[in-house]
Amino acid sequence: MQPKYYGDFGGSFVPESLVQPLTEIEQAFADIKACADFQAEYENLLTQYAGRATPLTFAKNLSRILGRKIFLKREDLLHGGAHKTNNTIGQGLLAKRMGKKRIIAETGAGQHGVATAMIGALLGLPVEIYMGRVDVERQASNVKRMQLFGAKVHGVDSGSATLKDAINEAMRDWIANVEDTFYVFGSTVGPHPFPALVRYFQEIIGKEAREQILQQANVLPDAVFACVNGGSNAIGIFSRFIDDEKVQLFGAEAAGQGLSTDYHAATLEKGEQGVFHGMRSLFLQSASGQIEETHSICAGLDYPGVGPEHAYLQASKRATYLGVTDQEAVNAYRLLAEREGILAALESCHAVALALREAEKFPAQANLVVNLSGRGDKDLQNYFSHVENC
Amino acid sequence: MNRFKQLFNEQQHAFIPFFTLGDPTPAKSLALIKAAVDAGCHALELGMPFSDPIADGPVIQASAKRALDAGVDFTVCLDLIAQIRQYTQIPIGMLMYYNLLFHRGVEVAYRELAAAGVDAILAVDVPLEESAQHQQLLQQHDLGAIYLLTPNTPESRAQQLLTYSTAFAYVVSDYGTTGVRDVIPQTTLQRLQTYRKLADTPLVVGFGINKPEQVQALFNAGANGAIIGSAIIKMIAADQHDITQAQTKIQELIGSCVEVVVTE
Known part of the structure; x- marks a missing residue:
């Protein structure tokens, strides 16, 4: 049986009709x-319908700029356009x-x-x-x-x-x-x-990424980056590295217009413990326990809660979660397009932006894996209207 | 003795209206609830407004939103409950989404609710499997427990839920969220008979009830109580700016349901 709880988080808080x-x-x-x-x-x-395995692409140009080796796990190439x-x-x-x-x-x-x-x-x-x-x-x-x-x-x-x-x-x-x-x-x-069921089906990302990085770089990565809201693409890629303590795990959450404003969806940094949507986890909530509204440039990072396993990985200090603003994500969207010829989803660009920001903390030639969870065609209009408004 | 226990010891049947605390405003809400008491209802089921009431249909969602927009929070609710308790000694059950208790700090929340005059709590999204602490705190503060029994609750589980429901068991009449329905399913009437064989726990039916004929039918089938929620809330929504009008309509509905109890 799968664990029902991850530390203090998880559980099954539902009305009686859903118990059975x-x-x-x-x-x-x-x-x-x-x-x-x-x-x-x-x-x-x-394999035959969705097109797995997805490649792990060495991002040659980005790597040259950063002086660190950046590898992109290409879930954007999966049928449907995302993990x-x-x-x-x-x-x-x-x-x-x-x-x-x-x-x-x-x-x-x-x-x-x-x-x-x-x-x-x-x-x-x-x-x-x-x-x-x-x-x-x-x-x-x-x-x-x-x-x-x-x-x-x-x-x-x-x-x-x-x-x-x-x-x-x-x-x-x-x-x-x-x-x-x-x-x-x-x-x-x-x-x-x-949470366990969705993790199970997303573990394939981590399984492939691990094999691919070992094949391409001959070593485990120094760090793995993924964007997090509910957290399925992140858990997927983290899953096969959690036990390797030397591999640092980074989750990028939506800091929207900034963590000091009210316009973000940074549940792990700004949320409080609560019980909602069936789980005990972290939620953005008001002083009286009402669930709050969020802001992110990405509709896919706009949930005021987070999966219980991420709350646990943060509490146990196994993974680090940091906010990435709308602007940083937009910049990463452009950079990836200009330098690598890849349009990644703005959600995934949060992970890219965090890797760009954290890269200098790693030694030269460190291996950094970033999960590109989805493709960015859907965000073109969003991107251009953001750029025009700035 | 817990007021619910006393109520069902003294009478076989009870009519219980549901109100969202603070809808449409705290003052109007208090006036409406007092009017319901004046109309002779035997107990009250009160909901604390929550931003995301997943077990409720659109009518009660809108009601919670009106209350929240009027600034209702845990503290305002405590104040309203205390004022209701000053006005009447009938039992008060709370219908809560658990995050409100959790966020208040459970040690504090149950104590405050008990002190304000609450007699029992139904935590809608705390199933039996997650309720060890909920149980313990209810007992500690002499509060009754209410559990939901739904159409898909297996009999062995129903047995357990009936045992744990120290105030009453809340029998959900049909699949789905709260809201007015035209017909009470035949299966609900059969379920009442099944539950009655399993335990002596008072059986109170809710979800979808809106008229005295349905209340009568439920009593005939063995229910001890009936809750009307959405039908009352609809009246509040329609006449939220003319609260005397809403009061009159609600009193008429409650009066006709209470009559079913009295005249049997």
Whole structure:
């Protein structure tokens, strides 16, 4: 069985109607780990449908500028355009195996929504996606993609009309339709066993990255960088390095307009312990315990909480989490485009920006791995309007 | 003795309205709740407003938002509860999202609620498996426990939940979040009979109830109590600027439900 708690964090804080479905998912999760047929089907889809393994690209030009070796794990090249596909293939197969007739999901930037809609089309399962109204507008092209894959997209108007509210609405749908519906969580958040389940399907990133860096550099990296909000791409790549204490782990969270302002989503640096969306973790909240709204240039980093394992990795000092501002991310977006010919998602550019900032603290020729969790086409408009406004 | 225990010792049936504390404003909320007491309700179920009430439908979400926008927080709620307690001795149950207790500091929160006059707490998002500390603090402050029983709760688990529900068991009538429904599912009536065989715990049904005929049907099927929430909150939403109007409508609804209890 997977751990239910990571130190003080995690657990399963849900209304009674979700207790039974979560128990069933936990059981099914245990079953698939030992099921050769499931594993074979999963691996087959990862390679033949999604295009794994993704490369680890040595970023020659950036490395020359920094005097440190930068390697990019290219989840942006995965089918669907982000690491989310690893998870939706896994959970989609699980839903099917459990005999569920319908899948639902929340989405922020739209990447998880797209990845879920894609898998729904592939597996013949009807899909409904909940997406904050604000995100529907700022990620219009992803909405169109979901609709082309046959998914129904619900714009959510409550609260801040972003990711948190989309999760609320998806949970309400699930509570009402637990019998035949599977809720495909997009990140390592929510009640047990979701943080463990999503981690399991994202570990492939770390597994490949470890093999690839050993092959290319002959040593383990000095540090691994990933952007963190819910934290699934970060847990994925961290997973195979956590036990190697010499490998430093860095999470880049959205500092928005700056940590000293109210406009950020830096849960690990500015949040407090709380219990919400099924888990005990860190959340941005008001003095009276109301969940607060966030700000980030990225719809994909706009959640006021964080996965429990990250809260634990921070508390146990195994990983370091630092804020990266909108501006730093935008600068990294441009730099990566100009120097390497790669358009990475603004979310992933937070990780790139943190690596750029931290690089000088490492010896010359140190090996730094950065997870490029998604591709940046979706952010073009966002990028240009940010540049024009500055 | 805990006021809920006393209530169900003394009478077989009880009618319980639900209010969000502070909706639409603390003063108006107090007036509405006093009006409900005047109309003869037997207990109160009060929700502390939370920013993200995932187990609630749109009506109660909007209600929580009105209260939060009016500046309601834990302290304001304590003050309102204390004033309600001065006005009446009927039992008060709280419906809470756990983060509000957790963030207040659990040691403090339960003590304060008990001191203000609360008799029982339902922490919506604390299932039995996570409730060791919740249980212990309830006992320490002589507060009753309320647990939810849903249509997908297996019988063996229902047995446990009934045992732990020292104030009453909250039987959720249907799948889904709170909100008005036209029909009480037949299965709910059957579930009441099943639960009755398992334990003597008072069974109070909520979610979707909106008229005295439904309350009567539930009592006939073995329920000890009925909670009406969204239907009342809708009246508040419609007449939030003319609170006397809302008061009159709510008193009419409560009066007709109380009559079911009295005339049986």
